[in-house]
Amino acid sequence: MSETRFKEARYTAAMVRGPALPQGCSTLSCEDFLVARRPLIATVFRLGYLNPPGSTR
Secondary structure (H helix, E strand, O other), X not given: OOHHHHHHHHHHHHHHHOOOOOOOHHHOOHHHHHHHHHHHHXXXXXXXXXXXXXXXX
16 A cells, blocks of 8 residues: 555544444435444443543543
8 A cells, every 4th residue: 555545544434433423424314324324433431431532530
């Protein structure tokens, strides 16, 4: 993978992970989007609960 593609892949991964957007979200129906997003949002909440801001763990 070229350096540019690697940077693009990291950028895309960060854009998807932070707001918990499923891959291809712009092409999904509303119902499919919500079904695909539910486990991603659960992961964001779980990570926030396990590692709260200011935590020294």
